Amino acid sequence: MMNPKIQDAINAQINAELYSAYLYLSMAQHFEAEGLPGFANWFKIQFKEEQDHATIFMNYINQRGGRVILKAIDAVPTSWESPMDAFKATLEHEQKVTALINNLYTLAVEEQDYASRDRLNWFITEQVEEEDNCRTLIDKLRLIGDNGMGLYMLNTELAGRVYSAPSPLATEE
Numbered sequence: 001m002m003n004p005k006i007q008d009a010i011n012a013q014i015n016a017e018l019y020s021a022y023l024y025l026s027m028a029q030h031f032e033a034e035g036l037p038g039f040a041n042w043f044k045i046q047f048k049e050e051q052d053h054a055t056i057f058m059n060y061i062n063q064r065g066g067r068v069i070l071k072a073i074d075a076v077p078t079s080w081e082s083p084m085d086a087f088k089a090t091l092e093h094e095q096k097v098t099a100l101i102n103n104l105y106t107l108a109v110e111e112q113d114y115a116s117r118d119r120l121n122w123f124i125t126e127q128v129e130e131e132d133n134c135r136t137l138i139d140k141l142r143l144i145g146d147n148g149m150g151l152y153m154l155n156t157e158l159a160g161r162v163y164s165a166p167s168p169l170a171t172e173e
C-alpha cells in the first residue's frame with residue numbers, strides 16, 4: 001500500500017502538472033492569435049511535456065497500488081503583453097514547480113519512501129532543464145529587443161522544436 005501522505009502529495013502534483021499544461025496551451029493559443037506560429041509550436045510541445053509529467057506521476061501511483069484522484073484545474077491567464085512577458089511568466093511558473101518538486105522530495109525522504117524519492121530524481125533533473133530553457137529564450141529576447149527581424153528569426157527557430165517522449169514514458173510503454 002502506498003504511503004497516504006505521499007499519495008496525496010503526488011495527486012496534488014498531478015494537478016499542478018495539468019495546470020502547467022493548461023497554462024502553456026493557453027500561451028500557444030495566444031501566440032497563434034498573435035501571428036507567431038513558431039512560438040505557438042514551442043508552447044504546444046511544452047503542453048505535451050506537462051501532460052507527460054502528469055502521466056509519469058499517474059503511472060507511478062498505479063504501479064504502487066495507489067489511487068489517482070483528479071481534481072479541478074484552475075483557470076489560466078489568456079493573454080500576455082509580449083513574448084518576453086510570456087517567457088518571464090513561464091520561468092516564474094517553472095520556479096514554483098521546482099519548489100513543489102523539492103518539497104515532494106523532502107517529504108519522500110522524511111517518510112523514508114525511497115521508491116518515491118527515486119522517481120522524483122528524474123523530475124529534479126527535468127526542472128533544471130525547464131528553467132534553463134526559459135532563461136535561454138529570455139536572453140535571446142533581450143538581445144532582440146524591438147528588432148522585428150530578430151523576432152521573425154526566433155519565431156522560425158521555435159517552429160523547429162520537435163516533441164520527443166520523456167525517458168520514463170519511453171521505457172514504460
Ligand code: FEO
Nearest residue numbers: 017050053097130
Ligand atoms: Fe512539469 Fe514544467 O514542470
